[in-house]
Amino acid sequence: MLDSLLDSRVPCDCGITHEVHIKSVNIGRGVVATSGAVARSLGWSGTLALVSDPQTRQAAGNAVAQSLVDAGYTIHWVDLEEHPVASPDSVQRVQDMVGDAPAFVAVGAGTINDIVKSAAHALGRPYMVVGTALSMNGYTSSISALLDGGIKRTVQTTPAAAVVLDLDVCAAAPMDMTLAGLGDMLSKPFSEADWRLASRIDGGYHCARPGGILNEPFQQMLRDASSIGQGNPEAMVSLAESVVLSGISMAMAGVSSPASGGEHLISHYWDMMQYGKDLHPFAWHGTQVGVACCMVEPLHHRFQTLQAGDIDVNACMTDWPSSEDALIHRVRSRHPLLPSDAVESVVEQALLKWRPPAEQRKRLESTLRQLPEIQAFVGEALLTLGAVRQALVDAGGPTEPAMVDATLAGTLDRWHVVRDMRSRYTILDLADELGWFPKSVSHKV
Numbered sequence: 503m504l505d506s507l508l509d510s511r512v513p514c515d516c517g518i519t520h521e522v523h524i525k526s527v528n529i530g531r532g533v534v535a536t537s538g539a540v541a542r543s544l545g546w547s548g549t550l551a552l553v554s555d556p557q558t559r560q561a562a563g564n565a566v567a568q569s570l571v572d573a574g575y576t577i578h579w580v581d582l583e584e585h586p587v588a589s590p591d592s593v594q595r596v597q598d599m600v601g602d603a604p605a606f607v608a609v610g611a612g613t614i615n616d617i618v619k620s621a622a623h624a625l626g627r628p629y630m631v632v633g634t635a636l637s638m639n640g641y642t643s644s645i646s647a648l649l650d651g652g653i654k655r656t657v658q659t660t661p662a663a664a665v666v667l668d669l670d671v672c673a674a675a676p677m678d679m680t681l682a683g684l685g686d687m688l689s690k691p692f693s694e695a696d697w698r699l700a701s702r703i704d705g706g707y708h709c710a711r712p713g714g715i716l717n718e719p720f721q722q723m724l725r726d727a728s729s730i731g732q733g734n735p736e737a738m739v740s741l742a743e744s745v746v747l748s749g750i751s752m753a754m755a756g757v758s759s760p761a762s763g764g765e766h767l768i769s770h771y772w773d774m775m776q777y778g779k780d781l782h783p784f785a786w787h788g789t790q791v792g793v794a795c796c797m798v799e800p801l802h803h804r805f806q807t808l809q810a811g812d813i814d815v816n817a818c819m820t821d822w823p824s825s826e827d828a829l830i831h832r833v834r835s836r837h838p839l840l841p842s843d844a845v846e847s848v849v850e851q852a853l854l855k856w857r858p859p860a861e862q863r864k865r866l867e868s869t870l871r872q873l874p875e876i877q878a879f880v881g882e883a884l885l886t887l888g889a890v891r892q893a894l895v896d897a898g899g900p901t902e903p904a905m906v907d908a909t910l911a912g913t914l915d916r917w918h919v920v921r922d923m924r925s926r927y928t929i930l931d932l933a934d935e936l937g938w939f940p941k942s943v944s945h946k947v
Contacts, residue, residue, distance in 0.1 A: 633672065693763035764929055767923055767928070799890050918939040
């Protein structure tokens with residue numbers, strides 16, 4: 503499946519042509535030594551800018567450099583500080599440091615990849631990435647996540663020309679990074695379900711092909727969860743393939759919907775809480791996503807058992823904001839854990855989902871009339887109830903907010919307000935509209 507997708511353009515019945523610009527993906531044990539050959543296969547020559555931080559240089563950077571030198575390249579080292587932050591300032595710093603190197607090699611995981619990807623895109627130069635951990639799906643995606651003004655923003659970028667994932671290197675990474683990658687990948691059923699839900703209720707774009715490319719490795723990853731949690735390099739093949747294909751699915755779709763739904767909003771929200779206090783996130787993004795998957799899993803299945811007769815539309819409408827001003831007041835009042843500038847950004851996004859009461863009533867009534875068809879379409883994406891939580895348990899990952907940080911203790915009833923922060927429609931929006939969450943939520947920490 504993977505090889506057939508690389509460097510491809512596939513016209514689709516959905517109306518768009520799915521494009522994958524990545525030319526090479528090399529997954530295996532010891533493949534860090536192929537970095538020079540991979541660069542040669544891309545037609546690169548001369549000097550390459552090799553970007554790493556102290557940890558990733560030790561983990562793989564020196565071995566990558568040796569492979570590139572053996573292949574005849576000159577190395578221009580770009581050494582970032584310990585624990586760099588993926589921000590516009592970091593991107594600009596890399597742009598200033600790479601000089602005239604015609605291509606870049608990023609050595610690292612999510613942060614290094616996002617910084618180099620963004621810098622390469624800004625300069626119009628290609629890059630390849632040698633991953634040091636299976637902690638996220640950004641290696642093959644066409645977006646970068648940058649911290650800008652206390653808010654994580656995603657920006658469009660040009661994906662890597664090639665990806666090298668040495669399973670021995672990745673297995674040697676801290677286990678919490680591996681579990682973060684597993685948690686991030688376990689969002690697949692819920693992000694796909696949200697994408698399907700939004701397409702039926704909002705009438706937006708959906709295509710089954712991008713998410714479908716993950717089906718086989720995803721199922722194998724579930725079976726491998728226990729071994730992945732033990733750091734077995736052989737078992738990490740399914741996780742590595744899922745990571746790679748998840749990023750490709752977003753590139754094919756042109757949106758992040760195949761790999762990001764309401765569960766990701768919870769993780770982003772927790773990050774924003776910390777950024778507002780100039781603190782590091784509670785945990786790796788994917789670790790938080792895994793916990794959030796356990797939070798939304800029962801909600802998705804509750805929707806599957808919903809009967810139209812269970813819903814009183816009049817009762818649902820009593821809590822719908824009567825005007826944009828009413829919504830603004832609500833949103834501003836229910837995000838005390840965010841800094842004021844972040845709250846205003848949340849308000850902007852929430853307004854994009856508000857509709858006049860009459861329009862909202864018609865929308866709800868239409869949803870209930872079509873309920874069995876919507877449930878069948880959305881339900882195709884889901885696993886059996888508890889399957890995702892069990893995979894995390896098998897791997898030894900956290901499954902409850904308090905297992906990430908004591909201040910996060912609480913159920914989805916506490917955190918459903920994250921729906922305000924993105925204009926994207928998810929199961930959190932529908933549940934809120936149906937009155938499944940409390941009208942007032944305490945956010946005391």
